[in-house]
Amino acid sequence: MNPVTLRQVDPLRPKELHAGCPQVNVWRIEEKQTDINIAVHALMDAFNDPSPQHFVFVSNDTDLCPLLDALKKLEHIKTGVIAPVDGIYQHQATDLACRVDWAKKEIKAEELKAAQLALRIDSSVRTELKSSIRKPLEWFGAKELSGQIFETLFAAMEKRNKVYQWLEQQPVKNAIDGVPDLPSPAIDLLDDVDTAKLVLIHAQAYADYVSKNGKR
Template sequence: MKTRVYIDGYNLYFGCLKGTPHKWLDLIKLMETLLVRSGAPEAKLDDLAIKFFTAEISERAASDSSSLNDQRSYHLALNNYCKSKLATVKGNYSIDKTKFPKVELDDSGKEKEPRFSERVKIWKMEEKQSDVNVALEAVYDGVTDTSLEHIVFVTNDTDIIPALKKLRHHNEHQVRDPIRIGLIIPARKSDSQRRGNKSLKELADWTIEFIHDWELEKAQLPCRVFGTKKTAIKPTSWFKHAEKVEEILGILSQKGVEGSISKA
């Protein structure tokens, strides 16, 4: 069963990866594992099996000075390792100034409604276009690629609901064989606060509600991923024991030993 997976990168990051040592993620291996768990082991991830939607973070908004380079290393690793099975589709990262009402208490200690609260100037930082790109690519592929039998979304963003509705509507017209629709909620099993959106789940033929930590741990790329032009190296801060790794690399990269971090 020819399958294509559409991954909202930022949704996956904030739902499963932020604050974990699993960010150096092999998307092909993870999706293969999850497709077996979904009850669709016959799904095949061939050429262009995954479309990964993301955007480069702005240095102005990065949590530390290495964030942008770390992200670029990961994107390079994915392209080197997954080759023709994966395509990266990039949107934009937007930083704007805007005004929003702040949370205030009234005289009785209750929170005021936003319309009665003072507006303060803030930085609004957000990733743009990914949800639109996911929807457009999935619907376009579903309509034009008659060999495609199975579409899987990795997101919990309700902005793609119109895309799921359009695909189901296309199935009803019986222009081609129906496309099966799968949904993977990018939430960790250990995170009890994050739940799949009911409206999204109702439009899918099957849903995976969460991803186990062990599934993320087992789906990791090699620490060094060779490419035809550039080699991608896992950022030191992405290791589980980052301080120990940094200490060891510092020793090994000294002159007279390996001489550089990449060799170490």
């Protein structure tokens, strides 16, 4: 990922590039030979192993078309493609779908949720990890509220680990007068907007408490 300077699109003339378009700095996300590596390894597996194989590609990149054409000529290879799109605002590339034995045109939100790892993976489980890793707050269903909750707590605690400890702890009953108790740890309530709003109320109340009584 590298910063580059590009011209901004003129909203009045979105399809016209002209000298008056202001220049802005943006992050350019570059692939590191991903397509080439996929193609090389797929073909090596196909030619080195004559037994029946089933290759599944999770991609919507038509750069894979030459690879799929080559695999289609091999009788012992079956191929499928899963498009990592929502099927509403983004759609599967037909050039990919017509070159494989089967195609899944979208990945639903509930499928992604069901396929996620645990909220936290400890280094004791994965020895190659230097420390525990946690599910990013951006991956929760109510991601905007999750961000507000994190910022509210971080302003009071100033440490990420303490924020996550607060989110993962068992809720305290009758913690705030006039506010419903959390039914489960806050981290479990961030996929739904209504329950995330309740967590935000608790987070704001805790932050207010810390500002008045000092850090705990």
